[in-house]
Amino acid sequence: MKNALELRFASAADPPDAQRHIVRVRFAEAVRKQTALDLHDDEALHAFRLACKRLRFALERLRPRAPEMKRAQTLLSRLTGELGLAHDCAQLGLLADECNAPLVAARARRDRDRYVIRARRLWRHAFRETGEFAQLAAYAGFTWSVS
Amino acid sequence: MIERRAQLVEWAQAVIGAHVDAAGEAITQFCAKPASAKRLHRTRRRLARLRAVLEDLAVLAGVTGTFSERIRRVHKRAGKVRDADVLLERVESYCQDAAGQERDELARLRTMLRKRAKRMRRKLTRELQK
Numbered sequence: 091m092k093n094a095l096e097l098r099f100a101s102a103a104d105p106p107d108a109q110r111h112i113v114r115v116r117f118a119e120a121v122r123k124q125t126a127l128d129l130h131d132d133e134a135l136h137a138f139r140l141a142c143k144r145l146r147f148a149l150e151r152l153r154p155r156a157p158e159m160k161r162a163q164t165l166l167s168r169l170t171g172e173l174g175l176a177h178d179c180a181q182l183g184l185l186a187d188e189c190n191a192p193l194v195a196a197r198a199r200r201d202r203d204r205y206v207i208r209a210r211r212l213w214r215h216a217f218r219e220t221g222e223f224a225q226l227a228a229y230a231g232f233t234w235s236v237s
Numbered sequence: 238m239i240e241r242r243a244q245l246v247e248w249a250q251a252v253i254g255a256h257v258d259a260a261g262e263a264i265t266q267f268c269a270k271p272a273s274a275k276r277l278h279r280t281r282r283r284l285a286r287l288r289a290v291l292e293d294l295a296v297l298a299g300v301t302g303t304f305s306e307r308i309r310r311v312h313k314r315a316g317k318v319r320d321a322d323v324l325l326e327r328v329e330s331y332c333q334d335a336a337g338q339e340r341d342e343l344a345r346l347r348t349m350l351r352k353r354a355k356r357m358r359r360k361l362t363r364e365l366q367k
Contacts, residue, residue, distance in 0.1 A: 094289075094292040094293075096296060097293055097294075097296065097297070098296075099245060099297050102245060103241060104241070104244065104245070105244070105245065105248040108245055108248070108249075108297070112293050112294075116293075143285070143289070144289050144292065144293075147285070147286055147289040147290070148289070148293065150286075151252065151290070178320070178323050178324060178327060179327070181320060181324060182324050182327055182328070182346075185324065185346065185349075185350075186342065186346065189342070189345055189346055189349065191342035191343075191345065191346060192342075193338055193339040193342055194328075194331065194339060194342045194343060194346060197331060197339070198327075
């Protein structure tokens with residue numbers, strides 16, 4: 091679940107083409123795992139966070155030649171930050187359970203939920219017509235409609 | 238066709254090479270001062286980027302699985318040190334407004350996490366010096 095999809099570059103003509111392919115696959119990977127934001131599954135959320143990080147790093151490598159990706163990259167940085175804090179709280183909750191510390195476990199889980207709500211808001215906001223993912227979607231050749 | 242492929246392979250190897258150099262530099266600095274949280278953070282960040290670039294380009298560049306696996310293992314070790322540090326920070330921040338039973342629970346967790354952070358740092362340093 092956490093592992094990255096393996097990439098093939100059979101149709102890539104040159105390095106810019108290969109970079110576009112990487113971004114496209116990593117973006118699709120993150121979109122596919124976005125349901126984790128609505129589930130109470132820490133493992134799925136962690137996998138989603140890792141997918142967002144892979145996308146962020148791919149954009150980071152691309153950016154010197156594609157400054158229009160800055161908004162998406164900044165958004166992903168904030169998003170992975172929130173998800174990282176949620177992950178830390180989930181870990182603390184587990185540790186507190188193991189150490190028979192129920193009050194700390196409950197507090198850590200409340201905090202975890204708060205960070206997930208913030209991450210969900212950031213992610214959804216990015217998909218609006220003028221959101222942070224607009225340029226990224228155009229570059230990757232993605233379109234969507236909201237019903 | 239073959240020329241095009243060779244150009245791609247060369248590009249992939251150059252991208253990976255640049256990340257290997259950056260991570261190597263951070264590791265050298267960390268090993269010189271393993272107690273430094275800043276150097277640990279930099280090492281972890283560079284290893285994360287190297288790991289990501291390997292996930293993207295290792296097959297194309299012909300990088301061996303053994304190398305990617307080693308980077309994955311070292312990155313994971315560095316992550317464990319960071320996790321212990323971060324959890325300890327959170328426990329300490331909870332301590333500021335805790336009372337009674339919660340305070341006792343936090344004190345126990347803090348002792349445990351301090352020991353864990355030390356142990357993990359030792360393990361990481363050993364792994365990096367291999």
